[in-house]
Amino acid sequence: MIEKLRSLSIEIEQKNEHLYKVSVDFQDLESTLLRFLNEFNYITLDSINYRDDIEDEKFCITYCLQTAKRDHVIMIQTFINREEATLPTMHRIWPQAEIMEREMHEMLGVDFPGHPTLIDFALEYWDDIPPLRRDFDTLKYVEGMDPFRKNQRDDNLDVKVEMKRIRAEKKAAKLKEEEAAAAEKENNEEPNNG
Amino acid sequence: MDIGFHGDNFKWSMEEKGTKSAQSLIEEAIKWFRSKSIFVIAYGTGCGAIEMPPTFTSRYDAERMGITGVATPRQADVIILSGYLAYKTLRRVIRTYEQMQKPRYIITLGSCPINGGMYWDSYNTIKKLDDFIPIDVCVNGCMPRPEAVIEGFMLLQERIKNGEEAGWEKYDKELEQYKKNQNKALGGHIEPSYETDWYNMNSGGVA
Amino acid sequence: MDDIKKIVKIFHGPQHPGITGNMSVELDLIGETIQRAQTHVGYLHRGFEKLIERRTVVQGFTIVCRICVPEPDPNEENYARAVETLAGLEISEKAKYIRTMVLEMSRIAVQFMWMGGQAGSMGLGLIPQWSVCDRDYMLDLFEELTGGRVYHMYAFPGGVRRDIPEGFLGRLSKLLDYYEKRMTVYDNTFFDNTTFKARAIGVGIVKKEEALKNGYVGQTLRACGIERDVRKDMPYLMYDKLEFDIPTREEGDVYARAMVRRDEIFQSIRILRQIIEQMPSEGDILQKIPKHRKFTLPKNDVYIQTESARGAMSYYMAGDGSEKIRRMQVKGPSLIHGFTLLEKMLVGSELADVAMIMNSLGICPPEIER
Numbered sequence: 001m002i003e004k005l006r007s008l009s010i011e012i013e014q015k016n017e018h019l020y021k022v023s024v025d026f027q028d029l030e031s032t033l034l035r036f037l038n039e040f041n042y043i044t045l046d047s048i049n050y051r052d053d054i055e056d057e058k059f060c061i062t063y064c065l066q067t068a069k070r071d072h073v074i075m076i077q078t079f080i081n082r083e084e085a086t087l088p089t090m091h092r093i094w095p096q097a098e099i100m101e102r103e104m105h106e107m108l109g110v111d112f113p114g115h116p117t118l119i120d121f122a123l124e125y126w127d128d129i130p131p132l133r134r135d136f137d138t139l140k141y142v143e144g145m146d147p148f149r150k151n152q153r154d155d156n157l158d159v160k161v162e163m164k165r166i167r168a169e170k171k172a173a174k175l176k177e178e179e180a181a182a183a184e185k186e187n188n189e190e191p192n193n194g
Numbered sequence: 195m196d197i198g199f200h201g202d203n204f205k206w207s208m209e210e211k212g213t214k215s216a217q218s219l220i221e222e223a224i225k226w227f228r229s230k231s232i233f234v235i236a237y238g239t240g241c242g243a244i245e246m247p248p249t250f251t252s253r254y255d256a257e258r259m260g261i262t263g264v265a266t267p268r269q270a271d272v273i274i275l276s277g278y279l280a281y282k283t284l285r286r287v288i289r290t291y292e293q294m295q296k297p298r299y300i301i302t303l304g305s306c307p308i309n310g311g312m313y314w315d316s317y318n319t320i321k322k323l324d325d326f327i328p329i330d331v332c333v334n335g336c337m338p339r340p341e342a343v344i345e346g347f348m349l350l351q352e353r354i355k356n357g358e359e360a361g362w363e364k365y366d367k368e369l370e371q372y373k374k375n376q377n378k379a380l381g382g383h384i385e386p387s388y389e390t391d392w393y394n395m396n397s398g399g400v401a
Numbered sequence: 402m403d404d405i406k407k408i409v410k411i412f413h414g415p416q417h418p419g420i421t422g423n424m425s426v427e428l429d430l431i432g433e434t435i436q437r438a439q440t441h442v443g444y445l446h447r448g449f450e451k452l453i454e455r456r457t458v459v460q461g462f463t464i465v466c467r468i469c470v471p472e473p474d475p476n477e478e479n480y481a482r483a484v485e486t487l488a489g490l491e492i493s494e495k496a497k498y499i500r501t502m503v504l505e506m507s508r509i510a511v512q513f514m515w516m517g518g519q520a521g522s523m524g525l526g527l528i529p530q531w532s533v534c535d536r537d538y539m540l541d542l543f544e545e546l547t548g549g550r551v552y553h554m555y556a557f558p559g560g561v562r563r564d565i566p567e568g569f570l571g572r573l574s575k576l577l578d579y580y581e582k583r584m585t586v587y588d589n590t591f592f593d594n595t596t597f598k599a600r601a602i603g604v605g606i607v608k609k610e611e612a613l614k615n616g617y618v619g620q621t622l623r624a625c626g627i628e629r630d631v632r633k634d635m636p637y638l639m640y641d642k643l644e645f646d647i648p649t650r651e652e653g654d655v656y657a658r659a660m661v662r663r664d665e666i667f668q669s670i671r672i673l674r675q676i677i678e679q680m681p682s683e684g685d686i687l688q689k690i691p692k693h694r695k696f697t698l699p700k701n702d703v704y705i706q707t708e709s710a711r712g713a714m715s716y717y718m719a720g721d722g723s724e725k726i727r728r729m730q731v732k733g734p735s736l737i738h739g740f741t742l743l744e745k746m747l748v749g750s751e752l753a754d755v756a757m758i759m760n761s762l763g764i765c766p767p768e769i770e771r
Contacts, residue, residue, distance in 0.1 A: 015486075015701075015703060016486060016703070018635045019703065019704060043613060043614050044613055044614060044616055045616060046616060046715065046732075047717070047730075047732045049704070049717040049730050050730070051702070051719055051727070051728045052728075062702075062704075062717070064704055064715075068613055069634065070629055070631075070634045070635070071634045071635060072635070073635075073704055073706070075704060094614065094615070094616070095615055095741050096615055096616045096737045096741050098740075098741070099736065099737070099740040099741060100736075120443070121442070121443065121770070122442060122443035122770045123282075123318070123443065123446065124281065124282050124443065125381055125383055131317060131448065131451060132450060132451060134454075136451075138315055138316065138317050138448065138455070139315050141317050142314075142315055142316070142317060142321070145379065235416070236416070236417075236418040237415070237416045238422065238423060239423055239444075240423070241467060241470055241767075243422070243423075243470070244470050244471055244551055245550075245551065247514070247517065247529065247533045248533055248537055251517075251529060251530045251533045251534060252530045252531070252533075252534050253533070253534045253537050263418075265417075265418050267416070278447065280443070280444060280445060280446055280447070282443050282444050282446070283415070283423065283444045283445070286415055286416065286444075290416055312463075312464055312467075313447050313452070315452065315455065316447050316448045316451070316452060317448055317451070318446050318447060318448050319447055336552070337550075337551060
């Protein structure tokens with residue numbers, strides 16, 4: 001199968017002995033998926049994976065397909081914009097795509113026009129930005145909700161900074177003791193002299 | 195303290211304490227009976243639900259202490275919160291706890307209800323459970339062994355027999371403070387409310 | 402108009418003795434027949450994928466085993482293999498044998514727990530008392546090897562954490578003899594039981610034509626007659642050098658899935674006996690990660706699959722050039738079985754069969770919503 005694909009001059013990159021990758025542009029995404037399904041017999045959609053590349057301002061979406069023999073996995077990868085992200089819905093061809101797209105809509109904020117049930121998947125009454133984007137800071141959210149961790153726990157500290165501080169305090173205390181001992185010694189000697 | 199096999203007999207423990215009036219004898223008897231038959235509701239809320247079947251079946255038999263499982267909140271005395279709680283589960287647990295009949299107790303397992311545990315920076319879990327509902331016994335471990343869970347039950351039995359102040363009395367006295375904490379964390383929705391229109395709703399995110 | 406008045410809505414809900422975990426199914430009933438079913442999850446959502454983004458490789462290893470509660474070992478194996486593929490680490494042969502042994506021991510333990518759940522859901526209360534106790538003997542062996550009964554934290558990227566103790570293989574071999582004798586007792590009381598056969602044959606049928614396209618995995622495929630297993634198709638660790646078969650049936654109902662699981666227990670015992678004979682006595686246990694406090698993952702992404710006791714579990718892991726993991730996405734077998742398959746299968750069946758069908762598909766809610 002892979003030799004047949006290579007002979008048709010499709011660029012395939014091999015990552016592992018069972019893993020291959022094809023990169024496409026966003027405009028060719030739906031036609032490539034249908035071509036892989038009908039012509040080359042990649043009939044199973046295993047999962048839709050996503051990743052937030054905030055430095056390039058893109059989302060990276062990967063569709064993982066398998067044949068009926070299931071002896072290798074091919075990843076079809078594309079990049080879409082972060083602002084107003086939309087993707088074509090695949091739920092008429094593969095029914096398992098319905099639940100995967102519902103989760104992507106909630107966690108990443110991608111829109112799927114024509115999808116029948118774009119409702120909550122795991123969160124209830126959520127009114128912040130979609131949580132799996134890189135600009136959502138989960139530690140700040142927790143400290144805003146619950147005062148318990150902020151005021152009474154001290155485990156958000158850096159170990160090296162704290163060790164330096166503790167050593168400096170011990171050194172200062174030792175210096176003070178030595179000065180006090182030296183001052184007492186002088187005081188004890190003076191009445192003998194004077 | 196070592197109770198021993200025979201020392202837990204009701205008649206002998208009464209003879210040690212001396213004579214009392216009839217009213218207090220009846221109350222002591224009721225407390226002793228209550229501690230010997232504890233019914234646990236069947237609700238596995240988190241990670242620790244994997245150590246519940248070994249505790250209640252034949253190897254670490256908890257039924258010899260009088261502890262069995264029942265199906266509904268109206269029949270139960272104790273609810274076991276085995277691990278962390280998400281906000282969505284906390285709404286259902288509050289409703290279940292208020293449906294149980296008094297006296298009612300709560301046992302928690304693990305370190306997540308005490309201070310957040312290993313999900314301390316997660317946006318969807320409760321960090322300190324004692325602000326929302328009153329806890330009676332905490333058993334620590336991740337997950338605690340079945341022998342540790344049984345030891346937690348024996349501690350609860352001692353507390354019931356001695357008549358110490360239990361969690362449900364504290365909940366009645368300080369109800370306003372608990373409700374204020376709950377509404378602040380849950381955003382004012384403690385669902386499902388009694389006004390939900392069940393037959394026409396389209397399950398748009400509720401429950 | 403008369404029909405609308407007769408519809409009753411029931412939540413087979415989060416507090417119920419007949420569901421496998423903390424999820425709920427919303428049912429519309431007329432009489433006792435189900436017209437429509439909807440699954441609700443989210444009661445166990447911890448945001449694992451967000452937590453992993455803030456942790457390094459060594460810190461992430463300690464929380465990964467709690468993603469799936471009854472079955473933590475395939476998660477650790479996937480994590481270790483994904484990090485090894487990204488960073489280019491090689492593991493020794495003895496470590497491969499030990500990791501294969503741990504995976505097969507965990508498979509037997511999960512099948513015993515499943516037996517208790519399936520029998521308890523239809524009222525045969527004796528089987529859980531026996532099978533949960535028999536599973537405990539295997540957990541004693543796990544405690545001796547790794548230090549913990551349920552959450553092991555044993556398979557680290559580069560090998561395993563500790564060597565096997567003295568006499569361990571002898572104790573494992575004695576336990577396997579005990580299990581083989583014990584399975585005849587289970588055959589007489591559970592698998593040949595008239596009540597089980599009368600309730601389970603012909604219920605919950607999965608059709609063969611759409612099974613491959615819809616992405617079903619595990620015993621739902623094998624009970625329809627399709628022979629697919631990640632250990633044979635895309636072999637990893639030591640599976641291409643060990644001999645074992647893949648059991649299949651033709652009917653595709655609850656009884657066929659139960660018999661496939663029963664045959665898999667015998668195949669796992671066969672694999673374990675071969676490992677006990679072939680285990681090498683010398684070798685490195687753990688490949689040292691160079692500079693493990695500043696260990697960086699290169700900028701790449703990878704997709705790894707492992708066969709768990711209920712189907713194929715997949716991880717997608719990506720790294721950038723820093724110390725923290727960029728992205729890890731988990732997809733277990735229960736995502737498709739719990740939503741696409743369950744909502745279709747429950748239409749037309751009875752209310753009393755819901756618990757039995759959910760147990761036979763092996764739906765585990767913490768794996769759906771992480």
